[in-house]
Amino acid sequence: MTVTLADVAARAQVSPATVSRVLNGNYPVAASTRERVLKAVDELDYVLNGPASALAAATSDLVGILVNDIADPFFGIMASAIQSEIGGPGGRAGGERLAVVCNTGGSPERELTYLTLLQRQRAAAVVLTGGAVENEPHAAAVAAKLRKLTEAGTRVVLCGRPPTPDTRAIALAFDNRGGARQLTEHLIGLGHRRLGYIAGPRERTTTRHRLEGHRDALAAAGIEDDPRRTVHGHYDRRSGYEAALELLRRDPDLTAVVAANDSVALGACAALRESGLGVPRDISVAGFDDLPFSIDAVPSLTTVRLPLAEAGARAGRIAMGREEPPPGGIATVRGELMVRGSSGVPRAERAAR
Amino acid sequence: MTVTLADVAARAQVSPATVSRVLNGNYPVAASTRERVLKAVDELDYVLNGPASALAAATSDLVGILVNDIADPFFGIMASAIQSEIGGPGGRAGGERLAVVCNTGGSPERELTYLTLLQRQRAAAVVLTGGAVENEPHAAAVAAKLRKLTEAGTRVVLCGRPPTPDTRAIALAFDNRGGARQLTEHLIGLGHRRLGYIAGPRERTTTRHRLEGHRDALAAAGIEDDPRRTVHGHYDRRSGYEAALELLRRDPDLTAVVAANDSVALGACAALRESGLGVPRDISVAGFDDLPFSIDAVPSLTTVRLPLAEAGARAGRIAMGREEPPPGGIATVRGELMVRGSSGVPRAERAAR
């Protein structure tokens, strides 16, 4: 029923081995023979059986990309960049690999199950993006899985995710801590002293690192870190909206709000505006990531730009073995402070001048 | 080196056949035996070899999701919904299927190659999202490919994409034409008579349908459709920015701009604002899709909400055979007009009152 290698071989009057070699192009085949085979392939509309060849060759052309939330452009941008380097059809890479993105939804179990599924498919490489969960048993389970994968020859790259010790995984980590620190320093430099912070979910490395950077800056400026000025939520707009209201309730005199990311910041802006506060006139707001829509917000968002596409592309190349991994298998990717319209000198400061 | 079924069988003192049956659960196995096998699986940390089982069983648990641009939330949201229904780990579905999203980048060739790759992997189902390219040879090639896929037993579902005749593909098409018409009717109802339109790329069905809806509304209101009031671009912010400037250059007296989608609309807003025009004071703007950020724009965007998540979920269920396909294999999904801050009564109209 379905066309097989043997059918092609028969038609081209050669052995199946020869057809296989023509298709894989890793063995000398006379030009005339090759042509005959290709003609037969074309005429029969033959499509290689992936599973069979993966089984025989003990490798596959599948590359997995794990993301926390595919509906979030933060991950979409990275995934897109990774995929374009992986090859997939038309990518820069030569071979045709099936780059597939798997949506974990931030769930540790799903993450693990996807890794198992990819292991089962004998994936050629796996790229994990985004922050990790800081839950000891889970982290250990993931580390163990990654170790197994690398041992089986699968290349593992972490993109925007902290290194996993005792694993041969390559890590390109974002300098969330440093970026957050710069951002808060910028606000402090403008004269802000009462800053609220809307953090992401607890137990995520990204959340912790950004929060630490914020606190570093406060500490360096000798500003007391009132725990009441920090609220935890999710990495989405809605969380930002609610958290901003909560912060305002706790301290109506806040002059700035730093958000865990841009979506959160935009939600916060909406809440502040609805509370009758002008941004940045009455209160400054800052985000993180610099997603495309941030520049379009009114006022445009002060934030930290993370080179998502560049990092993704690099991760993709490393996963394909087309770029040397960084020394030690670990590289830090820095962000860049983008000062825009949503941050300004606090009201009191202006009055004093 | 790697653990195989036979190893597990040896350890559990049963035949490989029994182990296979325990793992697949589609054949009676005595409880005591099953337990012994599972114990051995656990102890050896056995992971099934996907390619091998796919080869032997002539089926695989791979489900492909094709998207035009994974960095665009429009596709991200649909992909996420589809994936959650496909199962993947933790999804509602029982079986563990690997739902993979493939980024075509809007390129017809890549689309075709991905389909071949999925065919090669003997995918269980394929979901294609987003508008199709209206290029005759390409459309025919895709149709042929889809036919092959369905013939081979792969379920094919089109989500937010027009039906493909002569194919057994199920189609859930968005009513782009109707939505666009409603939107423009709304603006006309407010009193607008000089409307600019920023269209998407030519040759895409979505672009054409939305444009047709817009023109339908104009025609119904007896407004002449000046071709100079339509500019084509891409479905991104930047295009919107540039196109808006171009439209203004061509006719400074425009009172409204309708954009191909929300990102384009936001880009247009930015351009208008920078040109000194207030939205909606001087000029109204409308988008399409109602992506999450649209409500956050200032002013919030008047647009047409497309039930992306619902449609995606439904497509996913159909792909999994867990929901009956619509009669005739074709269903139309309607959008809903969302009137918000970016559209208002035109200036002249207000003055006249």
Add this chain to the structure above:
DNA sequence: AACGTTGCAGCAAGCGCTTTCTGCACCCAC
């Protein structure tokens, strides 16, 4: 002229699983 070399094609042995068919107990009914 005899003997390596080289270049290309075929043979055949798997890769690790699924599944049909066969086989063996064991139980029930007559």
Add this chain to the structure above:
DNA sequence: GTGGGTGCAGAAAGCGCTTGCTGCAACGTT
């Protein structure tokens, strides 16, 4: 006590491909 079920496990034949090895011309070398 025998014949026919019934319930479970095993033997073995592939699934469609890759690849190490062998084979055989045709060529170059001394």
